[in-house]
Amino acid sequence: MKAQLLAMAALVASAPVWAAKPAPKPLQTLHNVSVSIPQDFDQTYPAAAGVEALNDHCRACHSPAMVLVQPRLSAEEWRKEVRKMIDTYKAPVPEDQVEPITRYLVQRQANRR
Amino acid sequence: MSPSKSTLSRRKWLQGAALGGISAALAPALWAKGAAKPRMVDLGLPDKPSLRPLTRAFPQKGEMILQRMRPPLLETPMAVFDQHILTPNDQFYVRWHWGNIPESVDVDAFRLKIRGHVEREVEFTLHDLLHGFERIEVVAVNQCSGNSRGMFQPSVAGAEWGHGAMGNARWTGVRLRDVLARAGVKAGAVDVRFGGLDEAMVAEAPKFLKSLSVDHACDGEVMIAFAMNGEPLPLLNGFPLRLVVPGWYSTYWIKMLSDIEVLPAKDSNFWMAKAYQVPATPFGHVAPGTADFPKEPISRMVPRSLLTNLAEGQKVRAGTPLTLSGIAMGGDCGVEKVEISIDGGEHWNLATLGKDLGPYSFRRFTHQVNLPEGVVKILCRCTNTKGISQPLTMNWNPNGYMRAGVETVTIHAEKRA
Numbered sequence: 001m002k003a004q005l006l007a008m009a010a011l012v013a014s015a016p017v018w019a020a021k022p023a024p025k026p027l028q029t030l031h032n033v034s035v036s037i038p039q040d041f042d043q044t045y046p047a048a049a050g051v052e053a054l055n056d057h058c059r060a061c062h063s064p065a066m067v068l069v070q071p072r073l074s075a076e077e078w079r080k081e082v083r084k085m086i087d088t089y090k091a092p093v094p095e096d097q098v099e100p101i102t103r104y105l106v107q108r109q110a111n112r113r
Numbered sequence: 114m115s116p117s118k119s120t121l122s123r124r125k126w127l128q129g130a131a132l133g134g135i136s137a138a139l140a141p142a143l144w145a146k147g148a149a150k151p152r153m154v155d156l157g158l159p160d161k162p163s164l165r166p167l168t169r170a171f172p173q174k175g176e177m178i179l180q181r182m183r184p185p186l187l188e189t190p191m192a193v194f195d196q197h198i199l200t201p202n203d204q205f206y207v208r209w210h211w212g213n214i215p216e217s218v219d220v221d222a223f224r225l226k227i228r229g230h231v232e233r234e235v236e237f238t239l240h241d242l243l244h245g246f247e248r249i250e251v252v253a254v255n256q257c258s259g260n261s262r263g264m265f266q267p268s269v270a271g272a273e274w275g276h277g278a279m280g281n282a283r284w285t286g287v288r289l290r291d292v293l294a295r296a297g298v299k300a301g302a303v304d305v306r307f308g309g310l311d312e313a314m315v316a317e318a319p320k321f322l323k324s325l326s327v328d329h330a331c332d333g334e335v336m337i338a339f340a341m342n343g344e345p346l347p348l349l350n351g352f353p354l355r356l357v358v359p360g361w362y363s364t365y366w367i368k369m370l371s372d373i374e375v376l377p378a379k380d381s382n383f384w385m386a387k388a389y390q391v392p393a394t395p396f397g398h399v400a401p402g403t404a405d406f407p408k409e410p411i412s413r414m415v416p417r418s419l420l421t422n423l424a425e426g427q428k429v430r431a432g433t434p435l436t437l438s439g440i441a442m443g444g445d446c447g448v449e450k451v452e453i454s455i456d457g458g459e460h461w462n463l464a465t466l467g468k469d470l471g472p473y474s475f476r477r478f479t480h481q482v483n484l485p486e487g488v489v490k491i492l493c494r495c496t497n498t499k500g501i502s503q504p505l506t507m508n509w510n511p512n513g514y515m516r517a518g519v520e521t522v523t524i525h526a527e528k529r530a
Contacts, residue, residue, distance in 0.1 A: 026248070027285065027340045030239050034217035035172035035348050040182040061212060061314045066181045071161040071268030081270060088383065090318040 040065075048111075050104035057093045057101065058085070067105070072112075078105045154178055154190065156275035157425050158263035165275075173347035175203040180272060184209035185349060189277035194440050195421035198467065198475050199252070200280035202341055207349045208257055208278060208363070210321045213312040215369070218353055225292075225337070225354060229306075229374040232297030239353055242339060246287035249336060253359040253473035254281045254442050255366055258389055258411045262513030267401050269513040276419055276520075281442075281475040284357045286338035290331040293375070298327060304376040305330040307356050309369035323365050324380035325358065334359050337370060359473040360445030362411050362515075364389050385410055390512070397515040398508035414444035415517045416503050418451050418478065418495035423522055431486040431526035437464070440475040443497030444517075447472035450496050453480045457490040457521070458505060464493070472498065484526035491522045 045054040045064050058067060073081065079102045085091040086098070093101070151166040156178070168179040171187060180186035187207035193200060224236040237245075257278035262271050272278075293305070304324040313320050329335065336357040339345065346352040351368030358365040364384075380386070390408040391397035396415055399406050418441035429435055441451045447469070452461040467477030478493070496502040507518035 025343060027343070027345065028243065030220045030243070030339065030345050030353050032218065032220050033345075033348050033352050037172065037185065037214060037216055037349070038170045038182055061184075063181050063183045066186070066272065069162040069273050070270050071273070073270060077270070088319070088387075090313075090315045092315070 045104075046108065048104060048108060050100040050107075053097045053100045054104055057091060057097060061089065061091065068108075072109045073105070075102055075106045078102045081105075156263060158273055158275065159266050160268045161263065161273055163263075171207070171349060173203060174207070174349065175201070177204065177207070178275070178277060180274060184212040184214065186272050186274075187349070188274060189280055191275075191277060191419075191421055191424070194277075194419070194475070195438060198440070198470065198477055199282055199342055202282070202344055202347050202350065205280040205282065205341070205347070205350055206257070206278050208272070209311060209349075209368075211311055211313045211318075213314055215310050216348075218310070218348070218369075220353060223353055223371070225371055225373070227293065227296040227373045227375070230299045230302045230377045231293075231375050232299060235296045237292065239339070242287055242292075242337065242354070246291050248285060249288055250283060250285045251334070251336065251357065251359055251473060252281065252283045252470040253357060254279060254414070254475055255357075255363045256414060256442075258362040258364050258514045259512075261516040264516060265509060265513045266507075269511055271513050282341045283343065284336060284338040285340035285343070286336040286354075286357065288333055289335040289337055289356070290333050292337060293331060293373070296375070298331070298375055299377075301377050302327045302375045303378050304380040306374045306376055306380050306382070307365075307367040307370055308372040308374070309351070309367050310371050311369060319383035322380075322382050322384055323367055324376070324382075324385050325365060327375070360413055362414055364411065389514070391514050392510050396504055396508040396517055397510050398504070399510055401509045404511055411514055414442070415515060416444045416448070416495040416497040416501055417442050417517045418493040418503065419520060420491060420493055420522050423491065423524055425522055426524070428525045428527055429484065431484050431528055433483065435482050435484060437480045437482055437491065437493075439478050439493055441478050441493075441495040442475055443472060443495070443499075444501070447498040448476040448495055449498045449500070451476075451478040452494045452496075453482070454492040454494075455482050455484060455489055458492050458519070461494070486526055486528060489524050489526050491524060492519050494519045
């Protein structure tokens with residue numbers, strides 16, 4: 001215990017370790033990196049009325065899963081989300097698909113528990 | 114869908130289709146009926162699906178919580194913070210906005226460009242950056258603005274993270290100030306804007322770009338890092354270069370940094386002017402449900418503390434010594450103290466602080482308790498060296514940013530556990 005306390009005191013007394021100083025074993029070179037990032041373009045939305053609209057328009061930029069774990073939103077809030085995808089993130093969604101998509105999202109959550 | 118007919122990335126789509134078999138096997142039961150079930154973790158997220166699969170499918174990454182496969186959102190499991198004060202690179206969380214992420218980097222061909230409101234545009238090779246500047250090092254927490262969003266009550270839309278969208282690393286690199294000096298920042302410069310190699314999925318969509326004021330960019334602390342815990346960065350954490358902005362939320366820590374543009378005016382790009390806005394109040398707090406308030410771009414982090422060795426609902430033994438352990442951060446300065454309450458916030462006791470790795474680092478705290486039998490609410494509260502304490506009432510805002518109120522862990526102390 002005493003040794004521990006002394007060690008702590010020594011730490012406090014010495015120069016702050018975050019001060020600018022060279023790395024312990026300095027990196028001299030970087031090497032080419034090539035990886036494969038997993039994809040899930042094959043994943044679809046759970047079947048229900050209107051699912052085609054989501055499979056067609058809501059899979060290109062992100063996994064369906066992120067849409068499926070959202071908290072319960074009102075129809076108005078879901079419509080706003082869909083509009084955000086179109087207006088801000090430039091999702092190519094035909095205007096006549098906004099309502100079917102919104103309905104699907106609301107209905108799916110209503111069916112959840 | 115046939116995205117190849119639209120402007121969406123054909124390459125990514127085709128590649129995804131080719132990998133279909135693999136990803137179907139990785140996908141949790143939640144997403145793919147009939148697929149092999151991966152191990153799931155319950156993040157304890159209120160009022161929304163709370164289970165997430167664990168995955169080892171990502172390159173240069175160990176076991177991570179899969180928040181989203183594409184573009185990757187990988188969360189660090191709480192046990193990692195219990196074991197390490199410096200988060201190992203292979204378990205450091207991952208967060209991308211757009212899925213067009215290069216899968217390879219040619220280190221000889223790579224260039225970092227400095228352009229815009231400068232005396233002369235310059236390009237640096239990685240060799241220039243590794244050998245042509247004074248090196249600096251800092252231990253700093255990188256925390257997503259939306260870390261813990263999934264815990265928000267009332268819930269808000271977005272990436273539904275648990276507490277693991279953060280990590281602490283020793284970053285090595287060069288001062289942004291020194292790099293900018295080679296280009297010569299012109300008088301009248303206002304912002305410095307940073308972009309990486311990643312691109313939006315649709316040409317017209319906003320590329321992910323973030324800016325700092327010129328003064329901040331030249332403060333000598335903001336770093337262009339090429340190493341993380343002494344190693345090159347994992348590609349998904351920004352190889353080969355990442356901006357490090359000590360004390361500021363991760364949204365500014367641009368990954369795969371390749372382009373720096375000095376601007377003669379305030380940056381009005383979407384990611385600065387519209388996204389990542391918080392209420393201009395302490396802890397970005399407004400009363401739940403409020404939508405109308407003065408906003409400002411998110412910036413400095415605030416103090417936080419989390420218990421790492423006890424999980425919500427855990428059973429422990431009553432009447433025997435138990436060591437509580439956790440991590441704390443001051444936000445934009447050091448940790449002054451951490452206090453613990455085992456009676457729901459009535460009484461508080463000082464925890465013992467671990468080694469000080471600098472003001473921007475996590476700090477370990479430990480505290481011995483002897484719990485009475487029953488349901489026990491354990492709280493921890495960090496106060497930073499500026500005297501700012503975590504609020505006892507949880508902070509809230511409609512975008513789910515800056516969660517930093519005192520967290521409560523409810524456990525069951527039993528005679529036999």
